[in-house]
Amino acid sequence: MENKNTLISLRNVTVAYDGEVVLNRLNLDIADKEFVTLLGPSGCGKTTTLRIIGGFVEPAEGDVFFDGAKINGLPPHKRHINTVFQRYALFPHLNVYENIEFGLKVSKVAPDERRRRVKEMLSLVGLSGFELRRVDQLSGGQQQRVAIARALVNHPRVLLLDEPLGALDLKLRKEMQIELKRIQQRLAITFLYVTHDQEEALTMSDRVVVMRNGQIQQIGTPIDIYNEPINAFVADFIGESNIVDGIMRADYLIEFAGRRLPCLDAGFAKDESVDVVIRPEDWEICAPENGQFHGTVLSSVFKGVHFELMVKAPGEEEEWMVHTIETHPVGSEIGLILTPDDIHIMKKMSPQEEAELLGALEADSLLTDTEEE
Amino acid sequence: MTKKQNRIVSNLYIFIIMAFLYVPILVMIIYSFNNSKSRGAWSGFTWKWYSDLFQNDAIMTALTTTLIVAVVSSLIATVLGTAAAIGIHAMKKRSRTVIMNFTYLPVMSPEIIMGVSLMLLFVLFQVKFSLLTIIAAHITFNVPYIILSVMPKLRQMDVHLYEAAMDLGCTPLQAFLKVMLPEIMPGIITGCLIAFTFSLDDFNVSYFVSGERAQTLPVLIYSMTRKRVSPEINALSAIIFVVVLAVLIIVNVNDVRREKKQQRGGRHA
Numbered sequence: 010m011e012n013k014n015t016l017i018s019l020r021n022v023t024v025a026y027d028g029e030v031v032l033n034r035l036n037l038d039i040a041d042k043e044f045v046t047l048l049g050p051s052g053c054g055k056t057t058t059l060r061i062i063g064g065f066v067e068p069a070e071g072d073v074f075f076d077g078a079k080i081n082g083l084p085p086h087k088r089h090i091n092t093v094f095q096r097y098a099l100f101p102h103l104n105v106y107e108n109i110e111f112g113l114k115v116s117k118v119a120p121d122e123r124r125r126r127v128k129e130m131l132s133l134v135g136l137s138g139f140e141l142r143r144v145d146q147l148s149g150g151q152q153q154r155v156a157i158a159r160a161l162v163n164h165p166r167v168l169l170l171d172e173p174l175g176a177l178d179l180k181l182r183k184e185m186q187i188e189l190k191r192i193q194q195r196l197a198i199t200f201l202y203v204t205h206d207q208e209e210a211l212t213m214s215d216r217v218v219v220m221r222n223g224q225i226q227q228i229g230t231p232i233d234i235y236n237e238p239i240n241a242f243v244a245d246f247i248g249e250s251n252i253v254d255g256i257m258r259a260d261y262l263i264e265f266a267g268r269r270l271p272c273l274d275a276g277f278a279k280d281e282s283v284d285v286v287i288r289p290e291d292w293e294i295c296a297p298e299n300g301q302f303h304g305t306v307l308s309s310v311f312k313g314v315h316f317e318l319m320v321k322a323p324g325e326e327e328e329w330m331v332h333t334i335e336t337h338p339v340g341s342e343i344g345l346i347l348t349p350d351d352i353h354i355m356k357k358m359s360p361q362e363e364a365e366l367l368g369a370l371e372a373d374s375l376l377t378d379t380e381e382e
Numbered sequence: 383m384t385k386k387q388n389r390i391v392s393n394l395y396i397f398i399i400m401a402f403l404y405v406p407i408l409v410m411i412i413y414s415f416n417n418s419k420s421r422g423a424w425s426g427f428t429w430k431w432y433s434d435l436f437q438n439d440a441i442m443t444a445l446t447t448t449l450i451v452a453v454v455s456s457l458i459a460t461v462l463g464t465a466a467a468i469g470i471h472a473m474k475k476r477s478r479t480v481i482m483n484f485t486y487l488p489v490m491s492p493e494i495i496m497g498v499s500l501m502l503l504f505v506l507f508q509v510k511f512s513l514l515t516i517i518a519a520h521i522t523f524n525v526p527y528i529i530l531s532v533m534p535k536l537r538q539m540d541v542h543l544y545e546a547a548m549d550l551g552c553t554p555l556q557a558f559l560k561v562m563l564p565e566i567m568p569g570i571i572t573g574c575l576i577a578f579t580f581s582l583d584d585f586n587v588s589y590f591v592s593g594e595r596a597q598t599l600p601v602l603i604y605s606m607t608r609k610r611v612s613p614e615i616n617a618l619s620a621i622i623f624v625v626v627l628a629v630l631i632i633v634n635v636n637d638v639r640r641e642k643k644q645q646r647g648g649r650h651a
Contacts, residue, residue, distance in 0.1 A: 065545055085548040092549045098542035102564040112550035115560070163550065 016041040016199055017062060022071035024057055031057050033223040039201060044193050046202040046210040049220035055203045059169050063092050091160035092169040097152045099144040105155055106140035112163040130158040150181045167199040186212050207247050219243050240355050244286040251330055255285035263354060266327045274354040284355045289332040291351035300344020306337050407623055414616035431617040438614055444602040448582060451598060455520035456577035463528025464570055471536040485526045496523050497590035504591060511593030519591045520581045528573035535569030
């Protein structure tokens with residue numbers, strides 16, 4: 010990513026509402042033509058970050074750069090950025106054509122050019138023939154497409170998308186994910202996408218930014234984020250995980266749940282306390298006597314593609330979540346095996362950091378409540 | 383009761399209510415054609431009162447005054463009230479609640495209080511009662527109605543519409559004119575019509591703030607009835623009633639047409 014041109018930079022951006030810090034000294038660089046997703050639970054500051062770039066929120070501290078120029082205080086209508094709003098915000102008094110044409114008309118594009126570009130957009134989002142339809146006669150998915158066309162017709166350098174697929178059903182959401190990615194690649198512009206859905210983030214993005222309590226936890230490609238989560242929060246948020254306490258006995262040797270196992274991590278202090286993350290799909294199931302771990306199946310839930318088992322050995326504390334495509338009836342004994350690359354070791358947060366995060370989380374939930382009013 | 387009996391009873395009920403509402407007006411209209419000054423007896427059909435009416439300078443002047451007051455005050459109140467509603471809507475919750483309660487207060491309190499207090503105010507500042515004082519007074523009591531009819535539209539409006547307009551290149555003023563105004567227009571028009579009719583038939587407030595220089599029709603009629611009801615008043619009331627009826631019919635027919643059009647559009651979807 011370093012070789013690409015940086016289009017947007019946030020430097021030490023801080024935002025506070027009524028004394029509550031929503032964004033805390035945030036630094037973020039977004040490259041030209043990149044698809045970046047801000048991912049995090051509600052109240053983590055992802056939408057605020059988007060609104061800062063769109064020009065709807067002014068940072069209390071810090072700078073925003075666009076294409077090398079500082080754009081703090083520049084009003085939204087002077088930015089080469091367009092937004093797809095959460096609930097589309099289509100203009101109800103205008104029809105589909107007029108909605109898409111709106112931005113071009115405001116910026117006084119010639120009528121011929123306007124007609125050509127609106128037509129082009131309609132065909133890009135697959136809504137040719139819907140020109141005269143009232144927007145409240147459209148389905149959710151169609152409204153979504155109008156919102157995208159209305160933003161893209163202005164040829165923005167950056168498209169901001171604020172949880173655009175949240176209101177759609179699962180099947181439509183999957184179709185739109187693929188379609189958005191297609192549109193982004195075809196038009197070759199920067200997409201900055203906000204979602205709390207980790208699957209959506211992993212499917213579409215070039216890079217994912219995981220946020221929590223107004224701070225960035227991790228930035229990386231979807232594969233990096235999934236395979237090498239930087240801490241227990243990211244691991245937990247990105248997918249279902251077993252997270253247990255462990256101790257690094259030496260480089261490449263981890264002790265957890267009363268066992269010492271080889272791993273791929275090094276560089277920790279000797280006997281440092283760490284978090285150990287094991288993805289439920291990484292377990293290999295074998296006969297009880299052959300496993301590094303063994304236990305009784307406490308529950309088995311069918312999830313469509315796989316079964317989700319909870320496995321616990323008598324006398325041991327840990328319950329392991331295991332995903333498998335084979336049936337293992339409740340009460341049966343199974344063995345479990347991990348290879349070194351299935352064991353993800355992460356630095357523990359200090360008790361003080363943990364307390365700070367919890368405090369901020371409570372403040373955040375209060376804030377979200379008032380916002381929703 | 384059978385279904386049929388049920389329907390008969392409910393129709394009868396509607397009929398009685400309509401009779402209560404409209405029989406007095408009907409009587410008045412009939413008497414506006416009565417060729418006799420007395421109220422009791424019918425002594426033949428005449429257009430006399432109508433022609434007298436249009437030759438009665440006092441009534442015609444008052445009518446003009448009333449119309450000017452109604453048009454001017456409702457338009458000014460609409461502008462002020464809409465601006466106020468937008469401002470109040472943008473406030474934080476606590477101050478919004480306080481201001482809204484202050485807005486309800488004049489609506490809920492008896493009009494006579496508003497009349498007397500406005501009169502005292504004008505006297506205090508030694509403003510002579512004239513067309514202007516009446517207009518000022520009418521604007522005052524109309525503004526809350528505009529606010530109350532625009533506020534719900536603002537609440538219904540998607541908060542992101544305004545931002546979306548700016549996102550697409552509008553200055554704040556353009557965003558207001560091109561997106562916000564069309565959205566809240568129904569509320570503004572309703573408010574304006576309410577204000578217009580309130581202004582048209584207001585007596586309580588106008589009575590206290592009008593003088594010899596300018597009188598509205600309700601005030602004039604009141605002063606005339608202290609002597610006796612002239613049949614000219616019947617004629618005038620009949621005309622006003624027919625005009626209002628016509629306006630109502632036009633508005634309703636328009637609404638029905640628009641709804642039908644929307645339904646047709648809906649079916650095509």
